[in-house]
Amino acid sequence: MDVSIVVPLFNEDESLPELCSWIENVVNANQLSYEVWLVDDGSTDNSWEVVESIHRKNPHFKGIRFQRNYGKSAALNEGFKAAQGNVIITMDADMQDSPDEIPELRRMILEDGYDMVSGWKKKRYDNTLTKNLPSKLFNAVARRSSGIILHDFNCGLKAYKKKVVKSIEVFGEMHRYIPILAKWSGFRKIGEKVVEHRPRKYGVTKFGWQRFVNGFLDLGTIMFLGKFGKKPMQFFGLLGTVFFLIGFIASIYLIIGKFALPDFALTNRPSFYIALTTMIIGVQLFLTGFVAELVTRNSAERNTYLIEKKLQ
Template structure:
């Protein structure tokens, strides 16, 4: 097997031992029919069932299988990040391990990347087999994501996506938290503008139960806001905090000037007046000035931290690996 392959099928998983053999065989059949040079990479995100034992059996009979097992559950973003860094395929296709994503979509996704020139193609599960309690929050999340990011996709959260290798290598070091829901946004803001969409089949879950609850949508909204903030201001925090601080300080100064002017006018015209501290505007002006100074200093400190260019490395503890040389990092 060469170091550079046509295709990597990347599968993050958690407790999916029942579906893995069927998924492996399905991917193998599709890849063989298309004559791809390929690898199937499983990232076991701390499964507590027999998933790793199943993967070991698959790897023992198929040299195309590579796998990484985390010491504990770190989340889907960590699994994808690790897989992106290790992937050798010129096209990287991600899919869930629960058989709700169809490997029969692989050839068309591969063609859209290699022939149509897309940087990223996201699956769109136009017809879903999910309850209303899941589909409505999904639509709301997708609508907010489109509005904030400007990336016009119908289904940001679909696990079935295809990437050029240079895209995954570029975005992998920037991922953290639960950003897997917003990978098209991250890619777009990293300069990969040609993002496409393909209607894909959504299959009903055959084994087990879903590993995600409604809280994922709340986290997804927050992650979109974080990505927007980081993209726009991580390298220039003074533009945000300094701008807000300057505006707040200006408002406080205007109010203070008004209060002083009012008092001097009343004195000059011998008009009875109340103490400045009895006017509610005095406290509003005081708060605005103090807040302005604090925001400005926050922006200044942020600029100093950016200048230090701190590089943080991932701290995912890998327990076992299959198909990796000991002296080569993932």
């Protein structure tokens, strides 16, 4: 199969018929074998009924429905599991992503050799301060921390080699950081394409400030798991050792001062309690590292690694 298109959706019953018709016209015009996975993330409108209707007319359009709203990352993850095309393309269901981008995105994967290609909505139609300013900050932090030079990590229009989506797991708000997940999984040829951003025609934005808060937390999670997911003691142990040594050295200094100066009021000094607290924090961090190592070493996936090739 040439291409699988994964479309996460939530309350998009108005846009789905037009979007699916547009996708169908594009893939047929380019003579592509295809499947489209419409993943309903617990919609409360008639979205699922529309998906069923589209499927009856064209079996290439398939559906997955969640019992409740889990979020875009969960919808993408299930779509990735189901997708069987050589190239997987994701797009939003709100008609702001153009299906006309599909052939070029596919070409960049197959001919230019990219592992994944991320869209960049260079010219936007939602230039609001509350949306674009946090997004720019978000992308700047992601670029700085990951080393991946992309302008728009959160663009829903992306293309992947099949092995990329089968090698990653997306949850929380991590759909915005799929390029980072791909990089940590060993896929380093990540490209970018300027794509059309269309004005919203149906429905309302699902944007909210909470998404950005969760997104920053998930970025920290990704960076930590990528570096220390299989060796947590190297993080917690080092941090605990540093804290303990600072407190221990400070305590020794204060104790020596007590012996050198008999009237030295040790327990009346805030520095004494700060030193003890620092040592306790160091011990707790060290113990956290031990517990994390025990959890990691007893995990069913403790020795699961992504292997690209194997000769026997």
